[in-house]
Amino acid sequence: MSNKQEQLENRGYLETGIDSQYLNSSFEQKITLLRSKIATERTLGARLLKEDKGAKTTELLINALKNEKKLYPKIEICNTLSTFSPLVIPLLIECLGKIGTNQHKKIPEKEFSKDSYPLPRDIASRTLIRIGDKAIPELLTALETTDMIALSELIDTIGHINFNFKTKNIYKPLQSCYYRNTADEVITWKIIRAFSGIQESEAFLKKLYSEVKKDGLKREIKRSLRLIELNKK
Incomplete structure (x- = not known):
């Protein structure tokens, strides 16, 4: 394994398609993966839970999002949550400004120069944006x-x-x-x-x-x- 691949896996990167091997996993098995100490397994668990829409899954994913430190499991949790509309909307609103510390605290000195709308720094906000x-x-x-x-x-x-x-x-x-x-x-x-x-x-x-x-x-x-x-x- 190359150093780059190892770094990606340490951050929880999981190639597309690997989850197809686990489609028959039980709900309990998916949750076990989501709670794993191994980042790639947490990514897999979040990806598999797309098929288990419901209040319990939503709550588990929200809690996972609050605690996740690695990039790719976090992305996968958000990907799955964005498909749980409308159930997840009020829960994500409750999370606004409460996950991470990268939000704006003051007006930036440098103007955003592009003609697009700047992507918010807040991860709950980004997930709500995906809901539209x-x-x-x-x-x-x-x-x-x-x-x-x-x-x-x-x-x-x-x-x-x-x-x-x-x-x-x-x-x-x-x-x-x-x-x-x-x-x-x-x-x-x-x-x-x-x-x-x-x-x-x-x-x-x-x-x-x-x-x-x-x-x-x-x-x-x-x-x-x-x-x-x-x-x-």
């Missing part, structure tokens, strides 16, 4: 939360899904959220970013540009307005 616009109603309801860490990831999730699916009736909830949280720069910055996919927000953003003082917010407003104009064409 079916998650939007519950995400909008959750905007009422007073948990600022969760709210920050909620906004990212809504913004990303809307940018790609063009969902309806999200401007007003996000605008209300903005007004409730004007003292929090990260929250307002993320809402401004989310507005980049909502043409209805154009007038609000232009007004906001003349009011805000922070350079990071002004940069994001300009970027959102540019993308709105680009998407009109």
Whole structure:
């Protein structure tokens, strides 16, 4: 085995198709794999559990996601969870901002230069994005939360899904959220970013540009307005 292969396996990488040899595994065997000390076996367990949709499996996978440290088992857990809609949506919302430490804590100094929507850093958010616009109603309801860490990831999730699916009736909830949280720069910055996919927000953003003082917010407003104009064409 090459060093590269060994490194991949240590991180839990498992080739596509290997799971076909284990399709007759019992539910208990799959859970044993998911809880294995061997990363590749955890990847296999998560992959096999796609066929066992239900509340118990969802809870086990969510708990596994919270504790998993290796890359590939984590990816496979998310792959499986994303197929468990709508059952998994509220549980993933509860996880927003609570897994990992890579979430934004402040406005970045460097602007995101691409015309796409930046992929959130939060793993629960990324999984909800894979579910798509079916998650939007519950995400909008959750905007009422007073948990600022969760709210920050909620906004990212809504913004990303809307940018790609063009969902309806999200401007007003996000605008209300903005007004409730004007003292929090990260929250307002993320809402401004989310507005980049909502043409209805154009007038609000232009007004906001003349009011805000922070350079990071002004940069994001300009970027959102540019993308709105680009998407009109």
